[in-house]
Amino acid sequence: MTASLFPRLEPRLSSVSKPIQYVGGELNSTVKDWDCAPEGEETVRWSLMYPDAYEVGLPNQGVQILYEVLNERDWILAERTYAVWPDMEAVMREEQIPQFTVDGHRAVRDFDVLGISFATELGYTNMLNALDLAGIALHAVDRGEDEPIVLGGGHAAFNPEPVADFIDAAVLGDGEQAVLLISDVIREWKGEGRPGGREELLRRLAMLGSVYVPRFYDVTYGEDGAIEAVVPNRPGIPYRVTKHTLMDLDAWPYPAKPLVPLAETVHERFSVEIFRGCTRGCRFCQAGMITRPVRERSISTIGAMVENGIRASGFEEVGLLSLSSADHTEIGEMATDLADRYEGTNVSLSLPSTRVDAFNITLANEFSRNGRRSGLTFAPEGGSERMRKVINKMVSVDDLIDTVATAYSHGWRQVKLYFMCGLPTETDEDVLEIAELAKRVIATGREVSGRNDIRCTVSIGGFVPKPHTPFQWAQQLDHETTDERLRKLREDVRADKKYARAIGFRYHDGRPGIVEGLLSRGDRRVGKVIEESWRAGGRFDGWSEHFSYDRWAAAAEVGLAGTGVDLDWYTTRGREQDEVLPWDHLDSGLDKDWLWSDWEDALAAGEDPDGPAGEVEDCRWTPCYDCGVCPEMGTDIQIGPTGQRLLPLAVV
Amino acid sequence: MSRAQPEQQAPPVQRLRVRYAKRGRMRFTSHRDFSRAFERALVRARVPMAYSSGFNPHPRISYAGASPTGSASEAEYLEIGLAQVLDPADVARTLAGSLPPGLDVVEVADVATARTGGLTELLQASRWRVETDLPVTTARAGVTDFLALESVPVERMTKKGLRTFDCRTAVLHLEVEDAEVDAAGRPGSTLDLLLRHTVPSVRPDDVLTGIRSCSSLPLPDRVLLTRLAQGPLTPAEDGLEDPLSAAPAPG
Ligand code: B12
Ligand code: SF4
Numbered sequence: 001m002t003a004s005l006f007p008r009l010e011p012r013l014s015s016v017s018k019p020i021q022y023v024g025g026e027l028n029s030t031v032k033d034w035d036c037a038p039e040g041e042e043t044v045r046w047s048l049m050y051p052d053a054y055e056v057g058l059p060n061q062g063v064q065i066l067y068e069v070l071n072e073r074d075w076i077l078a079e080r081t082y083a084v085w086p087d088m089e090a091v092m093r094e095e096q097i098p099q100f101t102v103d104g105h106r107a108v109r110d111f112d113v114l115g116i117s118f119a120t121e122l123g124y125t126n127m128l129n130a131l132d133l134a135g136i137a138l139h140a141v142d143r144g145e146d147e148p149i150v151l152g153g154g155h156a157a158f159n160p161e162p163v164a165d166f167i168d169a170a171v172l173g174d175g176e177q178a179v180l181l182i183s184d185v186i187r188e189w190k191g192e193g194r195p196g197g198r199e200e201l202l203r204r205l206a207m208l209g210s211v212y213v214p215r216f217y218d219v220t221y222g223e224d225g226a227i228e229a230v231v232p233n234r235p236g237i238p239y240r241v242t243k244h245t246l247m248d249l250d251a252w253p254y255p256a257k258p259l260v261p262l263a264e265t266v267h268e269r270f271s272v273e274i275f276r277g278c279t280r281g282c283r284f285c286q287a288g289m290i291t292r293p294v295r296e297r298s299i300s301t302i303g304a305m306v307e308n309g310i311r312a313s314g315f316e317e318v319g320l321l322s323l324s325s326a327d328h329t330e331i332g333e334m335a336t337d338l339a340d341r342y343e344g345t346n347v348s349l350s351l352p353s354t355r356v357d358a359f360n361i362t363l364a365n366e367f368s369r370n371g372r373r374s375g376l377t378f379a380p381e382g383g384s385e386r387m388r389k390v391i392n393k394m395v396s397v398d399d400l401i402d403t404v405a406t407a408y409s410h411g412w413r414q415v416k417l418y419f420m421c422g423l424p425t426e427t428d429e430d431v432l433e434i435a436e437l438a439k440r441v442i443a444t445g446r447e448v449s450g451r452n453d454i455r456c457t458v459s460i461g462g463f464v465p466k467p468h469t470p471f472q473w474a475q476q477l478d479h480e481t482t483d484e485r486l487r488k489l490r491e492d493v494r495a496d497k498k499y500a501r502a503i504g505f506r507y508h509d510g511r512p513g514i515v516e517g518l519l520s521r522g523d524r525r526v527g528k529v530i531e532e533s534w535r536a537g538g539r540f541d542g543w544s545e546h547f548s549y550d551r552w553a554a555a556a557e558v559g560l561a562g563t564g565v566d567l568d569w570y571t572t573r574g575r576e577q578d579e580v581l582p583w584d585h586l587d588s589g590l591d592k593d594w595l596w597s598d599w600e601d602a603l604a605a606g607e608d609p610d611g612p613a614g615e616v617e618d619c620r621w622t623p624c625y626d627c628g629v630c631p632e633m634g635t636d637i638q639i640g641p642t643g644q645r646l647l648p649l650a651v652v
Numbered sequence: 653m654s655r656a657q658p659e660q661q662a663p664p665v666q667r668l669r670v671r672y673a674k675r676g677r678m679r680f681t682s683h684r685d686f687s688r689a690f691e692r693a694l695v696r697a698r699v700p701m702a703y704s705s706g707f708n709p710h711p712r713i714s715y716a717g718a719s720p721t722g723s724a725s726e727a728e729y730l731e732i733g734l735a736q737v738l739d740p741a742d743v744a745r746t747l748a749g750s751l752p753p754g755l756d757v758v759e760v761a762d763v764a765t766a767r768t769g770g771l772t773e774l775l776q777a778s779r780w781r782v783e784t785d786l787p788v789t790t791a792r793a794g795v796t797d798f799l800a801l802e803s804v805p806v807e808r809m810t811k812k813g814l815r816t817f818d819c820r821t822a823v824l825h826l827e828v829e830d831a832e833v834d835a836a837g838r839p840g841s842t843l844d845l846l847l848r849h850t851v852p853s854v855r856p857d858d859v860l861t862g863i864r865s866c867s868s869l870p871l872p873d874r875v876l877l878t879r880l881a882q883g884p885l886t887p888a889e890d891g892l893e894d895p896l897s898a899a900p901a902p903g
Contacts, residue, residue: 006677011874013680014722020685023677027689027752260692262678262685262752314692314750346695 002034006105008097016087020263021054024102027260028312030071030078031103037075042190044183045111046070046078047101047148049130051123052542054082054102058259059267061321062117062154065254066175076183079103079111083126084133086539092133099134108134112186114148115179116167118156121519122512122542124163128534131166138531140168140215145197149205151182158243158290159467159583162519164214165527168198169205172212172586173243173290174276176252181208203234212241212586219524219582225565227523227580242587243290245635249276250301258313269317269350270309274302274334275639278323279627280355281616282381283392283602284420286466287323290588292629294620295638299330299337303646306338316346325351326363327620329640335366337646343369355379355395361406375414375457376407383419383434389605390425392598392616397437401444408445408454415441415456421485422463422477422510425606431485434458435492442502457504458493460486462513466520468588470598472581475574476517482510511549515541517571518556523582526570529559589635591628664702664712664733667763668740669771669896670747674725678754683718686755693750694732699743702733716771720855723877727778729895731763731771761896769884774895775849777824779881780856782843783834784872791841792828794869799826804862808855815852819862822847822854824889840874846891 006023013019024031037043048067050057057063063080070078079101084092091097099108108114108130116127128138131150137143140150152160152170160170171178182205189201196203206213216237222228232239246252258270275296278288297305306318318338325331338349349367355378364376380395382388388395404415419434438458445454462482465474486507494500518526532555540546556567575581577596584592604613619625620639630636674681681689691711694701701711712733719725744760751757767774784791798804804820825846834840845856856877863869883895 010677018682019680019722020682023680025677025752025754260689260752262681262689264684264688311696314694314696316695 002106002110004105005097005100005107008095009100009105012091012095016091017085018055018263021082022084022088022102024080024105026058026262027314028257029080029103029259030067032071032077034077034104034106036077041075042187044076044113044186044190046076046113046115046179046183047081047106047108047111048078049081049083049108049114049116049127051083051116051118051126051130053085053540054261055263055265056542057082058261058263059265060117060119061255061271061273062119062175064259066115066117066179067259068254068257069176069252070179070183073180073183075187079106081108081130083123083130083540089129089133089539099130109136109147111148112190113151113182115151115153118152118154118160120542121156121162121516122547123156124519124530125534125538125541127163128166128531129539139165141165143168143198145194147198149186149198149201153178155287155290156520158286158586158588159520159522160212160214160586161219161524161582162522162526162530164524165531168202168213168215170212170214171210171244172241172588174246175244176246176254178210178244182211203237206237209238210242210244213237214524217585221563225563225569227582229580230582230585240585240587242633243589245295245589245633246276247295247635247638249273249295249297249638253297253301253305253308256305256308256312258309258315260313260315268315269319270306270313270315271319271321272302272305272309273297273322274320274325274328274331275322278327279619279637280324280327281392281598281618283390283470283598284381284423284463284466285323286469289469289590291323292589292627293635293637294327296328296640298640298642298644299334299646300642300644302334303337303341307341307649310347317348317350319350319352321352324355326355326360330642330644332360332363332366333641333645335363339366339369341646341649352377361410364407364412365410375416376404376412377416377418378403379418380437381418381420382423382430383432383437384430386606386609387423387426387430389609389613389615390602391420391423392602394615397440400437401440404441405444405448409448413445413449413451413453413455415445417441417456417458419458419460420463421460421507422482422513424471424474424602426477428485428488431489432492434460435489435496438493438503439496439499442499455502455504457506460489460505460507462508462510464513464517464520467581467583468590468595470595470602472521472595473575473577473579473599476514476571477510478568478572479510479514482513486510508544512541512544512547514567514571515547515549515552518552518567521582522570525560525563525565527559529556532559587632589627589629589632591626591632594625594627659705659709661703661705661709662735664735666734666737667731668734668738668743669729669731669761669763669766670744670757671759671761671896672728672730672751673756673758674719674723674728674754675756676724676754678752679722679724681755682721683715686718687713687715689751689755690730693747696750697743697746699732699747700734700736700738702735714771716775717849717853717882719877719879720857723856723879725879726758727879727882729771729775729882759896765898766896767884767898771895774884775882776885777846777848777882777892778879779892780843780845780847781878781880782845782856782860783840783874783876783878784843784860785838785840785874786870786872787839788828788830788832788841790869791843794863794867795826795828795843797867798859798863799823801866804866806858806861806865808858808861810852817852817854817858819854819858822850823859824848824885826859838874848885848889 277294703709740760883892
């Protein structure tokens, strides 16, 4: 039994900001008995953490899905915990209240597993803070028998090496089945009376071949500072750990009981994932590379999930999410049928950003039938045609202009364009072309609509090379050059009085990107840097008002002292083909040789944009080009069309 | 697309008054949190709402003087406009099932059969229970000092900056109860407070501040405020009537 910490928390709640985020009790949340398993069976207990503030973490689908899948089992209990804001942290330290779950207000330390979802690397310091508040030893090797297994998951877990000192294990890929598999192992081990302690439990997990336990691998470094080898340090531990792939998404229609927060959050809608994976092959996109192959949900399942979600949550906005939603084989039918179904109600549908080449006006019209024509978002990512060839996002300027012309002539007034700065082989000229593009967009918009209130917002993010992508070998652009390029771009736009006021700019300075780069492609030596940064007060690194580059730079000086490598070595240095990368022993299915040849193709396309160097097409529509994933993982592309349609809902 | 005139929405065919409670941990919901949750509950419960006209129509809901974040309440009120006539008891039932536990619907009444007067007009005063960890005798001494005065100015940070106002005149009744332990068995004292709604509004925590400013009452470690009732004042101004009752309005 573990007692609720709420009575100790409650008297202090009025003194912290937005106390509602700490009380739980959301609609569709679950609180179970601590010993919920049927008589005579072991209960397995998970606390699930999204390492950011509640307002960001609560809407996270990954955590909501795992929470629901786990709690459906009568022998598993799962509760949620989030990063607490500094005012709450001060109260907790003062009153010695440990990190708690928002469901049962139970101490996180009392659970069997603390599962942390890393959608971004910038949550690492928040993880350390939570461990510390929880009273869990910071370093995995120091943890005692009564402490939980700290388990990482989510996209960033595809290179968990920077946090290898702090986590006991990591799972790569889809979590639905993985968490059940892990629960089974824990149940069995507990049922046997915990033979061999946590070390044995971790060994059993590692033997699955799909749970990575960093302590069972030794990493050695060569003279040049690069990794020499990563080898298992005990018998039976697999050389490589593979990712999980959930097949047949129709059989897993989660979340079915979406959490409805009382507090305001960043994502106030019900989202249905319409497919997982993406094989468009954009070379910078880690998400696309690590989630292959494409697995669609059928239009019927999606229709049922939308209806159930609205009824269960009361949200009136529904997002159809995926990595490139307009690519669903039945997106047109889906849009029309859903718009028909909810005609005359307040239910509105939305898509995340659309690919320029997948956009069509019928679709856009369907999506705005019940809602407002707020704005359209496109992500050409590269400013020049040359850049778009390098990143394998082949959209011509004319296509883009045609697309926006259609949008403006159909009543849209706002177009948002996403770009990246700092892509491999990029020069000032490539970035300055963004300005020309934006001006053409406005000019075209004014022309086709005959109006002057046309607007275009240009959002620019710094490119960060990510593991398991063809750009994993790339040099990251230093932040000084990034800032300088963006300054030139801004000046260019501002100088043109005809357009300056119609074009909005959104970008961040280049420095956070360097820290993200360090954490993305780092190895185990980076752990000291993270710890140092946290000790120096680092928290909420995804928030510009809390992020401090100087703190990270200082932490890197201290943390990497004596290793012979430094911040630049991890970020602005290009890698050679034969370098052992920190994540080489973690198998995303992608063939390293294929990735390398794709990287060479990118560079060749950059040299000679009109040359033969390969555009990679999409394996959904062209033959398999052997990226390696399907044979390695034993998976297949699962797409429609199913030919089904959604019937109108019976009126109640 | 040309800018069309917004569609004119039909007026509500029925108005319902809802009394709800904010209990337990739900007392930490702010008014904005509550209104978001309530609107979602209306959708889940499929209550056929009437909508306002305009480019951005929204469901017709009017809230009356919400209690501050952190205080519990047994008597909060709002009014909704429906597009279809329903049995208020049915609405109460479905709404109750659609809100998270702790935000509890207590009663739903039809405006057509309720006493006359707008909701805000009817809600003239509130009865508060103020639980503190201060001993009964200490609390009594403070209350006596406070009640002996005609006016007690207090300061509070408001959205418009620091304001000074009198917190004494609005107090119609204030008494320390005899009980020396609270419902949870913790020692302390309980104040019974009848507070007239005024502009600027005087809150029960203002009254506590006022008592401390004119007596030697120490700062309590623990305070729990609960609004027990709201409604029209009795003719003698010593109690409250039920705002949802069909009885004729006073005066
Ligand atoms: C909706 C969304 C948002 C929303 C909501 C975020 C939220 N709170 O969840 C908003 C708009 C707020 C947002 C913000 C950002 N996002 Co976003 N977002 C998405 C989007 C479209 C869907 C995410 C989703 O729900 N996926 C579905 C769920 C089921 O997948 P999942 O979370 O990965 O979880 C599964 C597994 O990873 C695993 N798993 C997850 N956690 C754990 C934990 C354990 C213990 C285990 C065992 C398993 C496990 O199991 C789950 C089920 O299979 C994705 C694109 C996509 N389709 O994935 C981008 C995406 C995740 N976002 C991305 C980025 C970059 C961001 C931002 C950093 C953008 C920015 N610069 O500000 C911020 C970061 C916010 C933050 N601090 O977390 C990138 C991530 C880059 C990468 N790693 O490749 C993505 C992939 C988009 C892209 N293509 O670039 N985002
Ligand atoms: S193996 Fe072939 S079919 Fe499968 S994702 Fe890779 S390219 Fe596509």
